[in-house]
Amino acid sequence: MMLTTKNLTKTVNSQEHDLTILSQVSLTINEQDTVAIVGASGSGKSTLLSLLAGLDVPTSGQVMLAGKPLHELNEDQRALVRAQYVGFVFQSFHLLPGLSALENVMLPIELKEQKNPEQQARQLLEQVGLLERLHHYPNQLSGGEQQRVAIARAFASEPKILFADEPTGNLDTANGEKIIDLIFELNQQLGTTLVLVTHDDRLASRCQRVVRLEAGELVDDTAQEKAVQEPHLESAAGHS
Amino acid sequence: MMSISHAKGSGTSGLAWRIFRRDWRSGEVKILFFALMIAVTAMVAIGVITDRIHRAMGEQSSEFLGADYTFSSPRPIEQSWVEQGRSNGIEITETLGFSTVLSKGDKFQLVNVRAISGKFPLKGELEIADKPFTSGMKIQGSPELGSVWVEPRVLSLLGAKVGDKVDFGISQLTIAGVIVSGPGQASEVFNVAPRVTLNKQDVEAANIIQPGSRVSYGLFIAGELEAREQYIAWLKERKNTTQRITGGKEGTPALQASIERAETFLRLASLVSVVLAGVAIAVAAGRFSRRHYDYAAIYRCLGMQIAQVHRLYFTQLSIIGLIGSALGVALGLAIQQIIIMQFADYLPKPMVPIDWVPVLVGALSGLVVLIGFALPAFFQIARVSPLRVLRKELVPQPLSSWLIYIFAIVAMALLMWWQSGDFKLVGILLGVALLAYGLIRLIAWLIFKLGVWLGKRASTPIRYGLGQLKRYPAFTISQITAFGLAFIIMLSTVLIRSELLDEWQNQLPEGAPNHFLVNVQPQEVELLENILAEQSVQTAGIYPMVRGRVVGVNDQTLQEALDERALTDGAVRRELNLTWMTDVPKANQVTQGEWWVGDALSQDETKTNQLSIDEKLAERLGLKIGDKLLFSIGGIEVAGEISNFRSIQWDSFQPNFFIIFQPGALDAQSATYITSFHLQQAQKPTLNTILQQMPTVTIIELDAIMAQVQTILEQVTRAIEFIMLFVLLAGIAVLYAVLQSNRDERVLSATLLKTLGAQTKFIRTSLVAELALLGLFSGILGAIGGEVLVSALYKNALKIEPVLHPWVWIIVPLIGVVFISLVGWWGLRGLLKQPAHQVLRQM
Known part of the structure; x- marks a missing residue:
C-alpha cells in the first residue's frame, strides 16, 4: 500500500465556530494506482490533497x-x-x-544529491519536448511549456507518488490534452502512483479510480474499468 | 527512519549563488545591495574623512601651539623626565622664560625672554623678517649664539634696527630679525612686555638669572600619536600642581568651539546615514522576503528542510553583505580620497595617512545594519508553510513585532554608539525616533478621518486612491514611516548645515578685528582715534583697562569665603583685566540680573559700585547676584556688588573682560586702553605710524592666525557640504527603495482597474492621489520631526540657540507631494501602457 488514510478530519477555527473542511475520510491507494479526486469548489479536494502529501496536518485521523x-x-x-x-x-x-527550465528540473535531483543532475534533467526535458528551451526562464515560456517543465521537475526526483492539483486548470483544451497525455505516459513509464485533484472530466476519466467529495465527506469511490490508459506520446512530445 | 541524504552546505550554496545571480539580473536584490553599498560607502567615506580632518586639525592646532603639547614649570624640570621622552622617540625642546630688560644706549625696555635650545617650533614655523610689518622667512630653529629675534615694537622702543647690538645682562646680543608670526601669539594678547627670542646658551653667558629670579621652565613636546600620548600620561602622573600641560586644541581657543561643532555635525551625519541605510535595507529586505515566500514554499514542497531554506537565504544574505560591503569600502575610500584631494591646498602636507579603524568600523557597521534590518525579514522566508503552493494567502506567522523592533533598535543604538562614541547624540536620535513613531500613529488616524471626510466630497478616482491607503493601514504606516524618516533626516541635515555655516560667518565676518592694541595711555586715546580715522580704520571700541586682583568676597578674605577648588582657580590667583562700560559690549549677553543704567554715584558713599561678571567664572567661584567683591588695584582697595552675569563669546576676536564695572567706579585708578580693529594688508604701514607716535603701545597682529582660522572653517564647511550631499543621496535612495518595494502592489491594483474598464485618466488620478497623500503625510511628519530633532540637537549637542523654521512647514510637505507622486508615477508609467494580460503574467 502506498497511501492509506483513516478517519481523516480537518477543521479550522473561524470567528464564531469551528469549520469542518474534511470529515472522517478513509481511503487506501495502492502502488501504481491512478486516482482522481473530484468534487465541487469548496468540497475539500485541495485540503485532502494537502493532507495526503504532508503539506498540512490533520486535526484528527491518520495518514500513512x-x-x-x-x-x-x-x-x-x-x-x-x-x-x-x-x-x-x-x-x-x-x-x-x-x-532556467533546466535548473528548475535539476533542483530536486540536487536536493537528493544524486549524480549527474544536469544529464538527468536534460533527458526529462527532452522527454517533455523542451530540449530547445533548456535555458529559458519561466517568464519566457508559454503556460503549456511551463507546465511541461513542472512535470519534468515532478518526475525528476523519481517519486513513488505524484500529486497533481488541477494540472490543466490554467491551460487551454489543446495544451491540457498534451499535459494529460504526458502525465500518464511518464506515470506508466516510471510506475508512479498518481493522485490528482481535478474538475476536468476528461482528466478524471483517464484514472483508474474516482473519489468524489461533497462538503468534506467522501461520498463515492468508484473504480473505472474503462479508464483511458493509452498514451498519446507523439502529440505530447510535439511543439506547443 | 529517514535514509536519504540531503543537500548539505555545498549544494545549498551553489543554489544560493545561482539564485543570487538570477535575482540580481531581475533586479530583486539590487535595492538591498545598493542600500548596503550606500551605507558602507557613507560610513567609510564620512568616517575616514572625519578622522583624517580631525587629525589634520590636531596638527594645525599644534602649529598654533608650536608643539603637540607644552609643559611648563616654575622650577627646573627633572632632566630624567626629558631623557625619558627622548629615549622614546619624542622630540623635546627645552625653553626658559623670564622677564628682563634690554637696553641700547640710554633706552631700556622690559621684555619677555624665551630662550631656546634646539629646534623651535616643533610644529609650524616662525616667520622672521628683517624689517617690521613685512613678510619674512619661515624657519624652524633657534637664534644663533649671540643673536636675538624681537617683536617689531622693541625696535621702536629702543630706537634700534635689525643688525644693531643691544645689552643683555653682562653680554651683548645682535638683533638678527623681527618676529612676524610664531606659535603662541594668539594667547599672548595681554602680555604687556614684548617678546624676544634668543639662544639658551646666551642666558648663562649673560649671568642674568639670579637666585630668586622668576623663571618659567618649559618643554615643547612633539612625536608620533601613540608614543606622545603615553609620554604625556607618564608626565601627568609625575607632575605637581604648579606644573601645567597644554595640548594642541587648548592652544586655539578661538577654533575650539567651531571644530567641536563641526565634528558633532560630521558624527551626526554619519549616524543618520546609518539610519537611512538601515531603513532602505529594512524596506528592501521586506520586499525581497515577501517576493520569496512563494519560492520558499516550493522549496519546502520539494522536500527542503527549514534549516536548508534558512541556509539558502542566509548564504544569499552573506553574498550580498560581503560583496556590498567590499564595494562600499572601495567606493568610500575612493570618494574620501577625492574629497581630501579637493582640500589638498588647505590641509597640512603631507596629509595624515588613512587610519584603518574607521574603514573597518564602516565595513562592519554595514554588516550589522544588514543583519539588524534584513535578518528579521529573511528569517521569515523559511517559516512559510509549504501549503502556500495551494493557498497563496498563507503568509508566515509574523515574528513578534516588539521582538523585531527591539532587535533593530538595539542593533541601531549599538552601531550609533560605536560609530560616534557619543551617548547623548544617540539618545537624542532615538528619542526623536520614538516621537516620530507616535506621530505616525496620529497621522494614520488622520488618514482615516480625512478618508471619511473626502469620501463625501472628492471625485471617485481620488476616493479610490485614498481607499487604497485606508485598506492596508499597516502597509500605509510603514510607507509613511520610511518616507517620513527620510524627510526628517534630510531636513535636519540641511537645516543644521546652513545654521552652522551662518554661525561661523557671524563669528568671523568680513572685516573681523585682526589687530589688537594694548597699553594705550589715556592721553594717547585721542591721538590713536585720529590716526585710525585718517586711515578709515574702524575699531570695535576703545576700552579702558585696569589690572586688579580679587582679594575678598562678602567682607571675608578669599580663604574664608571660597572653597578649596575655587581657591585654585586662575582668576583669583592672578591679576584680572578690569574695565568699565555704559552698555553691554558686543558678543556679550546678560544671562541673569540687570545691566545698570547710568554712572555710579561715586559721591554717594552708601551706594556700592555695581559690576558684571562672566557667568562661568561666577559658577566656578560659587558667586551669586548681590555678592560683594573686593579688588586690590595698584594697592588700593575697590569694592563692587555683582548686579548681573554675562555669557561671553570668547572666540569673537573682540576685547573681552571677565569683570566689567559700572562707569565711574574705577575713575580713581590709572587705566590703559585696549582696542581691536581690522587692517588689510595694504593698511599695514599704519602700524608703523602708530608705533612712531606712541612707542609704548603693544601691537598684536592676529591676521596670520585669523587667515588660518578662516581656512580651517572653509575646509570644514566644504566637508560638511559634501557630507550633506551624501546624506541627501542616501535619503533619495530610501525614498526610491520604498516606492520600488510597493510597486508590484500598485501595478497589480492599477492593472485590475484597467481590466475592469477604468480609463487611464481614472487610474492616473487615483494613483497620483494615493502617492500625493503619502507624500503629504510623510512631509508633515518630516517637518515636525525635523524641527524637533534640530531643536534637540541645537540645545544639547551643538550649543546653538534653537529657532523654528516656519518655511519648512510648507516646503517639506510640498516636496513630499511632488517628489513622491512624480517619481512614483514615473516608475509605473511604462508598465501601465502595457496590455493588462502581459502585466498580470509578469507578476
Missing part, C-alpha cells in the same frame, strides 16, 4: 504515506518524506522564476 505516519511527523520530517517519495504538479506551475 509509504509506511510513514505523516500525522505524527513534524514539518521537517514530512519534508524528508516529500523529498524521498513525492512529486508535485500544480495548477499555477510554481516554477522558480530565478532558475
Whole structure:
C-alpha cells in the first residue's frame, strides 16, 4: 500500500465556530494506482490533497504515506518524506522564476544529491519536448511549456507518488490534452502512483479510480474499468 | 527512519549563488545591495574623512601651539623626565622664560625672554623678517649664539634696527630679525612686555638669572600619536600642581568651539546615514522576503528542510553583505580620497595617512545594519508553510513585532554608539525616533478621518486612491514611516548645515578685528582715534583697562569665603583685566540680573559700585547676584556688588573682560586702553605710524592666525557640504527603495482597474492621489520631526540657540507631494501602457 488514510478530519477555527473542511475520510491507494479526486469548489479536494502529501496536518485521523505516519511527523520530517517519495504538479506551475527550465528540473535531483543532475534533467526535458528551451526562464515560456517543465521537475526526483492539483486548470483544451497525455505516459513509464485533484472530466476519466467529495465527506469511490490508459506520446512530445 | 541524504552546505550554496545571480539580473536584490553599498560607502567615506580632518586639525592646532603639547614649570624640570621622552622617540625642546630688560644706549625696555635650545617650533614655523610689518622667512630653529629675534615694537622702543647690538645682562646680543608670526601669539594678547627670542646658551653667558629670579621652565613636546600620548600620561602622573600641560586644541581657543561643532555635525551625519541605510535595507529586505515566500514554499514542497531554506537565504544574505560591503569600502575610500584631494591646498602636507579603524568600523557597521534590518525579514522566508503552493494567502506567522523592533533598535543604538562614541547624540536620535513613531500613529488616524471626510466630497478616482491607503493601514504606516524618516533626516541635515555655516560667518565676518592694541595711555586715546580715522580704520571700541586682583568676597578674605577648588582657580590667583562700560559690549549677553543704567554715584558713599561678571567664572567661584567683591588695584582697595552675569563669546576676536564695572567706579585708578580693529594688508604701514607716535603701545597682529582660522572653517564647511550631499543621496535612495518595494502592489491594483474598464485618466488620478497623500503625510511628519530633532540637537549637542523654521512647514510637505507622486508615477508609467494580460503574467 502506498497511501492509506483513516478517519481523516480537518477543521479550522473561524470567528464564531469551528469549520469542518474534511470529515472522517478513509481511503487506501495502492502502488501504481491512478486516482482522481473530484468534487465541487469548496468540497475539500485541495485540503485532502494537502493532507495526503504532508503539506498540512490533520486535526484528527491518520495518514500513512509509504509506511510513514505523516500525522505524527513534524514539518521537517514530512519534508524528508516529500523529498524521498513525492512529486508535485500544480495548477499555477510554481516554477522558480530565478532558475532556467533546466535548473528548475535539476533542483530536486540536487536536493537528493544524486549524480549527474544536469544529464538527468536534460533527458526529462527532452522527454517533455523542451530540449530547445533548456535555458529559458519561466517568464519566457508559454503556460503549456511551463507546465511541461513542472512535470519534468515532478518526475525528476523519481517519486513513488505524484500529486497533481488541477494540472490543466490554467491551460487551454489543446495544451491540457498534451499535459494529460504526458502525465500518464511518464506515470506508466516510471510506475508512479498518481493522485490528482481535478474538475476536468476528461482528466478524471483517464484514472483508474474516482473519489468524489461533497462538503468534506467522501461520498463515492468508484473504480473505472474503462479508464483511458493509452498514451498519446507523439502529440505530447510535439511543439506547443 | 529517514535514509536519504540531503543537500548539505555545498549544494545549498551553489543554489544560493545561482539564485543570487538570477535575482540580481531581475533586479530583486539590487535595492538591498545598493542600500548596503550606500551605507558602507557613507560610513567609510564620512568616517575616514572625519578622522583624517580631525587629525589634520590636531596638527594645525599644534602649529598654533608650536608643539603637540607644552609643559611648563616654575622650577627646573627633572632632566630624567626629558631623557625619558627622548629615549622614546619624542622630540623635546627645552625653553626658559623670564622677564628682563634690554637696553641700547640710554633706552631700556622690559621684555619677555624665551630662550631656546634646539629646534623651535616643533610644529609650524616662525616667520622672521628683517624689517617690521613685512613678510619674512619661515624657519624652524633657534637664534644663533649671540643673536636675538624681537617683536617689531622693541625696535621702536629702543630706537634700534635689525643688525644693531643691544645689552643683555653682562653680554651683548645682535638683533638678527623681527618676529612676524610664531606659535603662541594668539594667547599672548595681554602680555604687556614684548617678546624676544634668543639662544639658551646666551642666558648663562649673560649671568642674568639670579637666585630668586622668576623663571618659567618649559618643554615643547612633539612625536608620533601613540608614543606622545603615553609620554604625556607618564608626565601627568609625575607632575605637581604648579606644573601645567597644554595640548594642541587648548592652544586655539578661538577654533575650539567651531571644530567641536563641526565634528558633532560630521558624527551626526554619519549616524543618520546609518539610519537611512538601515531603513532602505529594512524596506528592501521586506520586499525581497515577501517576493520569496512563494519560492520558499516550493522549496519546502520539494522536500527542503527549514534549516536548508534558512541556509539558502542566509548564504544569499552573506553574498550580498560581503560583496556590498567590499564595494562600499572601495567606493568610500575612493570618494574620501577625492574629497581630501579637493582640500589638498588647505590641509597640512603631507596629509595624515588613512587610519584603518574607521574603514573597518564602516565595513562592519554595514554588516550589522544588514543583519539588524534584513535578518528579521529573511528569517521569515523559511517559516512559510509549504501549503502556500495551494493557498497563496498563507503568509508566515509574523515574528513578534516588539521582538523585531527591539532587535533593530538595539542593533541601531549599538552601531550609533560605536560609530560616534557619543551617548547623548544617540539618545537624542532615538528619542526623536520614538516621537516620530507616535506621530505616525496620529497621522494614520488622520488618514482615516480625512478618508471619511473626502469620501463625501472628492471625485471617485481620488476616493479610490485614498481607499487604497485606508485598506492596508499597516502597509500605509510603514510607507509613511520610511518616507517620513527620510524627510526628517534630510531636513535636519540641511537645516543644521546652513545654521552652522551662518554661525561661523557671524563669528568671523568680513572685516573681523585682526589687530589688537594694548597699553594705550589715556592721553594717547585721542591721538590713536585720529590716526585710525585718517586711515578709515574702524575699531570695535576703545576700552579702558585696569589690572586688579580679587582679594575678598562678602567682607571675608578669599580663604574664608571660597572653597578649596575655587581657591585654585586662575582668576583669583592672578591679576584680572578690569574695565568699565555704559552698555553691554558686543558678543556679550546678560544671562541673569540687570545691566545698570547710568554712572555710579561715586559721591554717594552708601551706594556700592555695581559690576558684571562672566557667568562661568561666577559658577566656578560659587558667586551669586548681590555678592560683594573686593579688588586690590595698584594697592588700593575697590569694592563692587555683582548686579548681573554675562555669557561671553570668547572666540569673537573682540576685547573681552571677565569683570566689567559700572562707569565711574574705577575713575580713581590709572587705566590703559585696549582696542581691536581690522587692517588689510595694504593698511599695514599704519602700524608703523602708530608705533612712531606712541612707542609704548603693544601691537598684536592676529591676521596670520585669523587667515588660518578662516581656512580651517572653509575646509570644514566644504566637508560638511559634501557630507550633506551624501546624506541627501542616501535619503533619495530610501525614498526610491520604498516606492520600488510597493510597486508590484500598485501595478497589480492599477492593472485590475484597467481590466475592469477604468480609463487611464481614472487610474492616473487615483494613483497620483494615493502617492500625493503619502507624500503629504510623510512631509508633515518630516517637518515636525525635523524641527524637533534640530531643536534637540541645537540645545544639547551643538550649543546653538534653537529657532523654528516656519518655511519648512510648507516646503517639506510640498516636496513630499511632488517628489513622491512624480517619481512614483514615473516608475509605473511604462508598465501601465502595457496590455493588462502581459502585466498580470509578469507578476
